[in-house]
Amino acid sequence: MSASTVDGALAGARGAGLDRLDAQLLLGAVLGRERSWLIAHGDDALAPGQAEHFDALVARRSAGEPVAYLLGRQDFHGLTLQVSPAVLVPRPDTETLVDWALELLATELAGTAAPRVLDLGTGSGAIALALKHRCPRADLTAVDASPEALAVAEANAGTLGLALALLPGHWWTPVAGRHFDLVVSNPPYIAGDDHHLDALQHEPLLALTPDGDGLDSLREIVAGASAHLRDGSWLLLEHGHDQARDVQALLAAAGLHQVGTRRDLGGNERCTGGRWRQATR
Template identity: 40%
Template structure:
């Protein structure tokens, strides 16, 4: 057995020695998750004794982090738009920058639901279900179809929907982009693979080693997925519908040109928390 304070201190020290820049934060996340404690326990109950098996589990998790594995991969979940989402090997970690897309389309989603009595959402490349589930959590009249080519990702998204009480309005759909999609939607959203060949080589180890390549690599120029999305979106979009895409920070003009060539009109450009252009809207 060991007390909470010493376990926290040991975890911070080990991660600092391993060169982890966020050593203090990551140590706290790992210790709290595997011990079932909260932040205030470290202040109010530093001498709290932790069972030997818990200490061993924490030490194993700390070693994984010291070896470069992302902290949220280790605990198996990450929060997105206030929702706890389980991760799996076939899903990306949902990042805070993607919340920009949710914020950008929420007004349209709410207006559509108020006017039509529903809002049908197609989430292409749904992964954990992050974008679709965030929108469903905010708009009770909305229904979403989460599309992915990876069965494991769909299983994860379905499990997340079930855990959040949203499974009745979320339909996991196995399809390679438009291949098996039928009908029209008020809103099409996507965070597709958009990393170019050159950028793949420069990715940090935590992303390159632990995020699924299929969800990252967008072809030599990073635009392959956008070409496929642009060519199919019109026949699956309701009149006055909206398409929203996450993009790489330098891809705005190139992606916009692809959609304008398919007859779309630009409807908005949004920047993320780092002030990088991150989301494009089209009608």
């Protein structure tokens, strides 16, 4: 399908089923140009190698590979993060969790000099790095069961010059005996038989589903929370659009107070959190 001009290449990509933005982002990456340049240079010729490179990316995108994997990067909460197929592509919905955590750091935890913050299931490091970026006084620890994901998070922390303590292991296990002021997590929460998994086959299954009804990781994180929260600490969890009631019930049953839910940009109930208070006599 190799086209000889910028406009011809973009038209070919649209014909192969790509939307306009994806086609522009991929061609921009091949040519090392911004989207605005492409718009102003529609008649410019592509070198044969560039056209072939673009065709290969278009074919992979048509087969369902996320644009972020093809570009090797994704923007999240004002940061550009390196991503690979070892990590979930950070989603705009997750910025809801970051915004809520930043709000708590600026209000409830404003008087804490170096609030201890834990990100469970950090993947690319998206949440932890966004928090450290916007709240440099926070002391960030991030856990993931995938060594490959932790390598991506470590690379991102290095590139961005943001300090994170990265620990491998299963949920709370690597932080046994430690307490935090704020715990955040976007764990896998898609049910094992959810048809949406078919469209996500390029992303790691470990990041997407704990199998079963989708709630097992959330149950495990909530069950371990009281051993790691101080009096007054917060636990904030991202979940599926139809899981808010279940997560509220889990938090309340575990003894958390001030349980509430926030909506994402699409209006879906996306994050539920609560505050740990020691029982008073």
